[in-house]
Amino acid sequence: MIDEIRKNINTEIEMLREISSYSKRAKYAVGSERELLEQAIKSLKNSIKLINDSLPDLLNSLTVVKRLPGKSESGENKINLEKIVFKRASSDIDVTLSVQNREKFIKELSLSESAIKKLKKREIGGERFEEFKAASGYLKLSNKIFHGKSEDLINKGYFKPLALEIKRANIEILFETYVSMILFTTLISFFVGLFLMIFFLVFDFNFGFPLISIYSGNYLIRFGEVILIPIFLPIVVFLALYYYPGTEKSSLEKSINAELPFAVIHMSAIAGSGITPAEIFKIIGTGNEYPYLKKEIRKVLNQINLYGYDLVTALNNASKSTPSKKLAELFSGLGSTISSGIKLSDFFEKRAETLMTEYKIEREKYTKVAETFMDIYISVVIAAPMVLMLLLIMLSISGSGFGLYQNQLSFF
Numbered sequence: 001m002i003d004e005i006r007k008n009i010n011t012e013i014e015m016l017r018e019i020s021s022y023s024k025r026a027k028y029a030v031g032s033e034r035e036l037l038e039q040a041i042k043s044l045k046n047s048i049k050l051i052n053d054s055l056p057d058l059l060n061s062l063t064v065v066k067r068l069p070g071k072s073e074s075g076e077n078k079i080n081l082e083k084i085v086f087k088r089a090s091s092d093i094d095v096t097l098s099v100q101n102r103e104k105f106i107k108e109l110s111l112s113e114s115a116i117k118k119l120k121k122r123e124i125g126g127e128r129f130e131e132f133k134a135a136s137g138y139l140k141l142s143n144k145i146f147h148g149k150s151e152d153l154i155n156k157g158y159f160k161p162l163a164l165e166i167k168r169a170n171i172e173i174l175f176e177t178y179v180s181m182i183l184f185t186t187l188i189s190f191f192v193g194l195f196l197m198i199f200f201l202v203f204d205f206n207f208g209f210p211l212i213s214i215y216s217g218n219y220l221i222r223f224g225e226v227i228l229i230p231i232f233l234p235i236v237v238f239l240a241l242y243y244y245p246g247t248e249k250s251s252l253e254k255s256i257n258a259e260l261p262f263a264v265i266h267m268s269a270i271a272g273s274g275i276t277p278a279e280i281f282k283i284i285g286t287g288n289e290y291p292y293l294k295k296e297i298r299k300v301l302n303q304i305n306l307y308g309y310d311l312v313t314a315l316n317n318a319s320k321s322t323p324s325k326k327l328a329e330l331f332s333g334l335g336s337t338i339s340s341g342i343k344l345s346d347f348f349e350k351r352a353e354t355l356m357t358e359y360k361i362e363r364e365k366y367t368k369v370a371e372t373f374m375d376i377y378i379s380v381v382i383a384a385p386m387v388l389m390l391l392l393i394m395l396s397i398s399g400s401g402f403g404l405y406q407n408q409l410s411f412f
Helices: 002-027 031-060 072-080 097-129 139-156 160-168 173-203 219-226 228-269 277-285 293-305 311-321 324-340 344-398 404-409
Strands: 081-089 092-098 203-205 211-213
Touching: 002 031, 002 092, 031 081, 031 092, 031 097, 031 344, 072 211, 081 097, 139 173, 160 173, 160 228, 160 311, 173 203, 173 219, 173 228, 173 293, 228 277, 228 293, 228 324, 277 293, 293 311, 293 324, 311 324
Parallel strands: none
Antiparallel strands: 081 092, 203 211
């Protein structure tokens, strides 16, 4: 029975490790994920209790003196205890339990396994559905018409800066597809410009009634006025689509910089518990507290989990594609810290202080700008009309011959 007791204790140790792992993860989980983790923890705790209930019977079966085969106690022990083997996804469980606890033990293990399987399916299926989207019909049509032309232009070196801007802006469109969309949209805008040119050549747009009427002036002069529409409209559309990723990147950078100080404080608190750097990024990347930052954190996790890079290489690669300069500096500094062996909690603590100071300074600048605009608004919209009214009233009362009548003053 000593081997059975040892197996039971080892099984309990493994279950305690799983409970510890799920408990840490449940602290930062939300919604259904948290419920599934709590269900798994509860089932594992109940399983440990059932294993503990069998230990007195196992200990009672131990004896220094060898019992005679005719004793009834040995027969009772054989009947009351039963060996159970349960196959799990991670490992097999081999324990000895009381017969009356067999069904309860299998039921609890089945509940914990079911919760973990649902959690894994939710992670794999849910993330794939959320992150990877099929191309729309417009993009497919653009690819079908201009894919070859866009590849030729890219191979010749055109649109080179645009590739990095698309990556930094987190636009979920392939670079070649985006270039094809630019060319296709520019072509459509040219035909739209031709339609507008013909429309304004024939019709006249009025602010009165009727709103649209037949043009009755000199058509040669009119043609010179509207001929620039099919020329400038495609140029405007092309430039707008070309520089759109840059504006999106700037907007995303502001959102990330607003979340970064608080995320680094969060990382500093987690790093103080001695957790590995990869787990720190996993906690931040799987949570919902930082919606803009977590996409950049997932770039690091994808470099590790999908491409097999080590953490330092993944951080260096992610720093080149992130839209935020501050986050790029954080990734580069963290990579150097891990390589040099410096304590991560100290690094995060100092960086959190620096980022929080910069955040407060930026907030103060925005406050001063808001105060300046408020002063301008009060001066132009409120104070200036009041001063003007007082001046007109004084001129009217003075009898200088310049001023407004009483009805006019009342109207103003």
